[in-house]
Amino acid sequence: AELINQIAAGEVIERPSSVVKELVENSLDAGATRIEVDIELGGQRLIRIRDDGGGIEPDDLPLAVASHATSKIRSFDDLEHVASMGFRGEALASVSSVARFALTSRARGQDTAFRIEVDGGKLQAARPAQHPQGTSVEVRDLFYNVPARRKFLRAERTEFAHIDDLLKSLALARGAVEFRLSHNGKPVRILKAAKDEQAALLRVAEVLGEEFPAQSLRIDHAAAGLHLSGWVGLPTASRSQADSQYFYVNGRLVRDRIVAHAVRQAYADVLFHGRHPAFVLYLELDPAGVDVNVHPAKHEVRFREQRLVHDFLFRTLHEVLAQTRA
Ligand code: ADP
Ligand code: MG
Incomplete structure (x- = not known):
């Protein structure tokens, strides 16, 4: 139990939103076009x-939550080492060790679904169940067996806000996927799949606020193997929109020094001072040109050619923002 405490205290399952992140990423990996997230009591x-x-083939169900995780982890005496590996392949095993866990899945081409449950770390035998093609995962009573962790959970609305923020950032990254989010039985967000640019902008407006499209400029520019697209907001004098800044590198949300500097410079140089504008930007480049594994939990990246990326971002944003001065 102590080991579990320590692992759960690690960076991967810190709070309900960490669980949602792992599960939704699994759904995206599985090629889902529609993902529903139902939350009760802030996820607790x-x-x-x-x-x-x-979906998951019946024979693979026990592997998905492989409590080999436990055996693997036992062989590492250094927990920091485990955390630094980001628990790859260990998410479901970790989650199911700190909650009452159930997974129901029907694989493509199968006519029966199966359900497995893990309670107190013990895997129950798979049973036939009703389910359309795809997968449902239920995580109940998170940290019920890790009091130390449970104590650190914040108020229900705070934990839910983390989940909502996470879902917003995932939804902006994956415009072709429909997302639905509910809390305590009430629908909170319905983000329909966006099939064209106009629909994509509507979806951005759902996340950033209805006024965003009217106060933003479209960007779509490619050069030197780099492609930047999205929308930059024009800062309003009244408020900072630092919480509405989304920058994706190859589909992954990042918070990067080089990026932040280029964006800040472009704004400061053309128009504004001291304001934090809203933006949604997508940078695409050859994956070989960027290392995204610098820190899996912190959204950091390292560009091979930092100068090139910085100058490309600065010039592209500068040019678009300068239009507002004309
Ligand atoms: P990882 O995603 O790093 O492989 P996880 O513990 O998150 O590790 O998931 C274990 C495995 O379970 C995945 O590799 C995948 O095969 C399967 N799996 C988990 N969630 C889903 C899902 N929603 N749909 C299909 N397969 C899934
Ligand atoms: Mg995973």
Whole structure:
């Protein structure tokens, strides 16, 4: 139990939103086009994710939550080492060791679904169940067996806000996927799949606020193997929008020094001082040109050619923002 405490205290399952992140990423990996997230009590009572992805073959179900995790982890005496590996392949095993866990799945091409449950770390035998193609995961009573962790949970609305923020950032990254989020049985967010640019902007407006499209400029520019697209907001004098800044590198949300500097310079140089504008920007480049594994939990990246990326971002943003001066 102590080991579990320590692991749960690690960076991967810090709070309900960490669970949602792992589960939704699994759904996206499974090719889901629709992901439903139902939350109760800020995620402490229930986190349920349903997807229409490829599902899991019956024989693979026990592997998905492989408590080999436990055996693997036992062989590492250094827990920091485990954390630094980001628990790859260990998310479900970790989650199921700190909650009452159930997974129901029907694989593509199968006519029966199966359900497995893990309670107190013990895997129950798979049973036939009703489920359309895809996977549902239920995580109840998070940290029920890790009091030390449970104590650190914040108020229900704070934990839910973390989940909502996470879902917003994932939804902006994956415009072709429909996301639904509910809290205590009430729908909070319905983000329909966006099939064209106009629909994509509407979806951005759902996340950043209805006024965003009217106060933003479209960007779409490629050069030197780099492609930047998205929307930059024009700062309003009244308020900072630092919480509405989304920058994706190859589909992954990042918070990067080089990026932040280039964006800040471009704004400061053309128009504004001291304000934090809203923006949603997507940078695409050859994956070989960027290392995204600098720190899996901190959204950091390292560009191979920092100068090139910085100058490309600065010039592209500068040019678009300068239009507002004309
Ligand atoms: P990882 O995602 O790093 O492989 P996880 O513990 O998150 O590790 O998941 C273990 C495995 O369970 C995945 O590799 C995948 O095969 C399967 N899996 C988990 N969630 C889903 C899902 N929603 N749909 C299909 N397969 C899933
Ligand atoms: Mg995973």
